[in-house]
Amino acid sequence: MCLKSKTLPGHFPHFETSNKHLSHCSPPPSSAMVTHYSLDNAISSFFESMTSATRQQCDDFALGHTGGQPSPVQIQGTFSYTVAVGATKILQFRVLDPSLDMHVMSLAKAVHPQFVASCKYHGTIGRSRPVHIYEMENLPGAAYIIARSISTIQSADAVSPAAQHCERPSEVRVYHTMMSTFQAGADHACSFFAQSWNSRRRLDLDNMATLQAEFESKCDVLTRSLPPRFTSNLHGVRQSPPSLFSETFPFVLNHGDLCEMNILIGRETGNITGIVDWAEARILPFGFALWGLENILGCMDSTGWHYYDNRRELEDRLWRAFRTGLTMRRRATCSSSEVRGWRACSGGMGL
Incomplete structure (x- = not known):
């Protein structure tokens, strides 16, 4: 490759x-x-x-x-x-x-x-x-995709069903490193998103309408291009823009490429030390960057995508950390909106 x-x-x-x-x-x-x-x-x-x-x-x-x-x-x-x-x-x-x-x-x-x-x-x-x-x-730390591979190989008894999907011993090592690293950095990851929620930006109605039309057009292209098995998810995502692109939903700075190469973490602590590559960042409804969290809730191998067996536990931990990071003024507004933002993101990730 x-x-x-x-x-x-x-x-x-x-x-x-x-x-x-x-x-x-x-x-x-x-x-x-x-x-x-x-x-x-x-x-x-x-x-x-x-x-x-x-x-x-x-x-x-x-x-x-x-x-x-x-x-x-x-x-x-x-x-x-x-x-x-x-x-x-x-x-x-x-x-x-x-x-x-x-x-x-x-x-x-x-x-x-x-x-x-x-x-x-x-x-x-x-x-x-x-x-x-x-x-x-020069920010400290290493790219997540590299740093997650530094743990020792676990015994066969310690390997969970999700890890068993991985095909080589090195992949099992990656799985366990991802678990320990993600848990160590969960608070940092969600404080990053809480900071966005706390720092809302204002857009006028014309800009909102332009953005909504842009993303509806992208959904339409996907609907025409992808196989029929994706239609249901696309339909759900297509229904989201009217509620997301409105004055009632927070617009924030969204990182445009929150992949494993752009998240830096400390090798010893697992804490996030930096987020790089802001070239594609835009002011968009909260939730458009949450797909980055999906990348560390599972793994991909030749048979497809596999969520880790404690994925729900990790998601719960993330949202608890997220709410903890909100200011008191913003915390009262997040309960319904965060679910909409998460669902919009998850619908896109499920394509």
Whole structure:
């Protein structure tokens, strides 16, 4: 399986696969990277095809701006060149098309102060095809998809029915790591969503109507394109927009790609240490990013998707942590709305 990467505004590129998304029960991508990924080739390709700026110009800027020797991060994005300077700074040189929206980054930092890296813009290098320069905190932790694979292999007696769906010993190890890691970070995960709920945004009726039409159109495309077995779920999702895109439901900043590569966790504690890749973030009804939680409630292997046998227990724990993280003023409003948001999300995940 050949890996390719998509840039993100942090130090962990978001992996995509040429055939399908990385399996939840597959081994961590490190072994595949050794075979299929070359750091030098990735850097050379970026400067040869994406920009008129040179690597030397970028390295010189990093050295002159910070006083420290730049070191390329292990995995580079397709549309950027990223270097670490010491343990605290990241400098990223991005081509024009995927350049970061600094307003969104500032809003994300304001809503989620402990999860989002601060970001500064430093202009451009290059003339005809310049790169845009961003300076960010080097957030601690490792991408969830990598960090979840560090537990020891459990005995056969300890393997639950859900874990038995996984096909190799390493997959059983991943299962148990995911359980312990998810439980350790559940409070952090839901405090992240509680922060969004507490920091509602305002949209005028015209913008709401435009967004509603956009998502109804997407549902219609899916209805025409997917096999009939999905019709029932699509019909349920299609009924949600009128209640979600209204003045009575909270609009919040939603992360657009809350996958396992964009959630950073501490290897020892399991606590969430950062959320990266805000390039696709938008103001939308609460719940449009909740699908990210589904990714850590189960695993995928060659036979399909399998929820863990304690999935409901974990969901209950999540919602308790979510309500605990709400301000008193917001807590009184969440009981019915959170269910609608969760159901809208779950309906989409069930496709």
